[in-house]
Amino acid sequence: MSGRVTAQKKRYEISRRSVADAQTPFVRNCWYVAARSEEIGQSLSSRLLLGESVLFFRREDGTAVALSNRCPHRSYPLDKGRLEGDDVVCGYHGLRYGSDGLCKAIPGRSGGATAFGVKSYPLIEAGSFIWIWMGDPEAAEQVPSPVPEWLGHPDWSVETGYLHVDGSYVHMHENLLDLSHLSYLHASSFGTPEYAAAPTEVSIEDDDIQVWRHVECVLPDLYAVPLGWRGERAMRRSGSQFVSPALHVNTGLFENLDRPDASVRRPTVKVAQLLTPETQTTMHYFYALCRNFAVDDAAVGAGMIAGMTKAFQEDQAAMAEISAQHATARSDEFYEFDIPTDRAGLEMRRLLKEMADEEMRSANA
Ligand code: FES
Numbered sequence: 001m002s003g004r005v006t007a008q009k010k011r012y013e014i015s016r017r018s019v020a021d022a023q024t025p026f027v028r029n030c031w032y033v034a035a036r037s038e039e040i041g042q043s044l045s046s047r048l049l050l051g052e053s054v055l056f057f058r059r060e061d062g063t064a065v066a067l068s069n070r071c072p073h074r075s076y077p078l079d080k081g082r083l084e085g086d087d088v089v090c091g092y093h094g095l096r097y098g099s100d101g102l103c104k105a106i107p108g109r110s111g112g113a114t115a116f117g118v119k120s121y122p123l124i125e126a127g128s129f130i131w132i133w134m135g136d137p138e139a140a141e142q143v144p145s146p147v148p149e150w151l152g153h154p155d156w157s158v159e160t161g162y163l164h165v166d167g168s169y170v171h172m173h174e175n176l177l178d179l180s181h182l183s184y185l186h187a188s189s190f191g192t193p194e195y196a197a198a199p200t201e202v203s204i205e206d207d208d209i210q211v212w213r214h215v216e217c218v219l220p221d222l223y224a225v226p227l228g229w230r231g232e233r234a235m236r237r238s239g240s241q242f243v244s245p246a247l248h249v250n251t252g253l254f255e256n257l258d259r260p261d262a263s264v265r266r267p268t269v270k271v272a273q274l275l276t277p278e279t280q281t282t283m284h285y286f287y288a289l290c291r292n293f294a295v296d297d298a299a300v301g302a303g304m305i306a307g308m309t310k311a312f313q314e315d316q317a318a319m320a321e322i323s324a325q326h327a328t329a330r331s332d333e334f335y336e337f338d339i340p341t342d343r344a345g346l347e348m349r350r351l352l353k354e355m356a357d358e359e360m361r362s363a364n365a
């Protein structure tokens with residue numbers, strides 16, 4: 001190994017002791033998005049979330065339910081069984097579970113309720129999504145609603161999407177705080193040349209990590225077309241904020257500089273980036289695009305979500321490439337070099353590591 005690699009690797013190892021990476025244990029005490037509302041119906045389905053296989057269905061009254069997907073008799077997946085009313089019947093030996101997870105009946109054994117069952121997870125259904133709590137159930141009550149007030153608010157439209165990502169949610173959070181990649185990775189989607197020249201403002205106050213960029217520009221078609229501002233000068237303010245391990249918010253504020261009297265003076269776009277780890281190296285990437293203009297115009301919504309999805313697919317592909325590099329790099333030579341625009345991402349990783357360490361400490365106390 002050359003001396004240069006040795007020195008960089010040493011520096012890298014010291015700097016990484018205090019920040020989260022793909023191997024850091026998940027922060028469990030947090031509301032994560034488990035599914036889009038329309039995905040869960042009156043039939044059994046499952047999804048791997050934070051390394052646990054979770055069974056989903058709706059009760060006859062429409063309430064969504066999440067239970068552990070592993071039958072505690074001989075570990076057969078419950079989603080391979082059947083739903084009878086609000087009960088789940090295991091497809092291997094027929095043990096019957098109520099929607100609270102408790103075993104209600106065992107074939108060949110008389111008597112009713114039993115004292116065992118499968119884990120039941122708290123859920124919140126709001127803003128077009130089903131949010132799940134996979135940490136300490138008592139802590140769930142102390143955490144405020146995870147749903148931003150504009151998500152599902154009647155003054156805002158909402159369009160949702162989903163991508164499966166072959167990459168760690170830590171890397172995706174870092175990507176979202178790093179506006180410097182817009183002009184390169186997203187050059188053909190939502191990056192504009194002016195972005196390269198615009199300075200970034202990083203604001204870090206305790207747990208609040210935000211990055212903002214103000215650019216005077218002609219908006220990319222993704223925004224200019226629905227606003228009717230094609231070819232006109234605009235002030236574009238873009239913000240990116242880490243809210244929790246499960247949620248990151250992008251804000252786009254637009255002002256028409258050529259026509260200060262434009263009918264919607266301050267159109268705003270909010271994007272909820274909803275990141276849910278699947279395994280240490282894969283994740284579910286849900287997103288909700290909300291806007292406060294052309295709210296009832298379905299064609300505008302369809303165009304914007306399609307454009308945004310195209311851009312997010314660029315991140316999805318990049319995350320998979322990066323993950324493959326991590327998997328195959330020689331560990332004795334592996335290091336990553338930081339540049340000034342990494343500051344917010346590294347602060348977020350420091351915070352994630354602190355949250356994970358804190359959970360480990362209280363679990364072991
Ligand atoms: S494994 Fe489920 S009933 Fe036996």
Ligand SMILES: [Fe+2]
Pocket residue numbers: 175181185186315
């Ligand atoms: Fe991106």
